[in-house]
Amino acid sequence: MTPVAMSLEELIPSSHRKSYVYSILIRTALVMSTLIVGLSIPFFGLVMSLIGSLLTMLVTLILPPVCYLSIARGKVPPVQVALCCLTVAVGAVSSVFGSYSALSKIIESLRG
Template identity: 50%
Template structure:
């Protein structure tokens, strides 16, 4: 929640941002908790988003960008390690996405 809170605090004048920072951050946490309680399958949807986007952004894209930028200047070992990380990332994305989607489908049909 810190990046969201910082962005919202930047919209306020400095004096008010310092004064209302605690209220703003508390409100953000409370609103997130309310959404988590009120939205059905919130945890499963967050698992889906985390499995798909988190692995893509943290494992796959950095290696692909590195190989794209550096290109022919990499050693064979660097390429092997990057390709290995990409493959592990793709496997994690597929397994995590399948698991979360299967959980969502199972939860929907169980009710």
């Protein structure tokens, strides 16, 4: 929420920026809107679990080694290539298991 709050705080006129009241109001409104969305959408937690299992593994375990190997192509020793491939494989397997688990819980919730 911090990046969103900071970008909204930049819209405050410069004469009022030193006041913390606007910052508190913006952050409170953001948290309240998130709470309303979370409570009003059914299966919100399960959908967030699905998104998290897909995107977290992609950003943390899959993309960094792939980018490293593409940037340092030809200069990487075979041991590092093997470790990068192992990391990508672990990330892909974890993403598949997490996505399967989240999808199965969503389907179970929809049926029952």
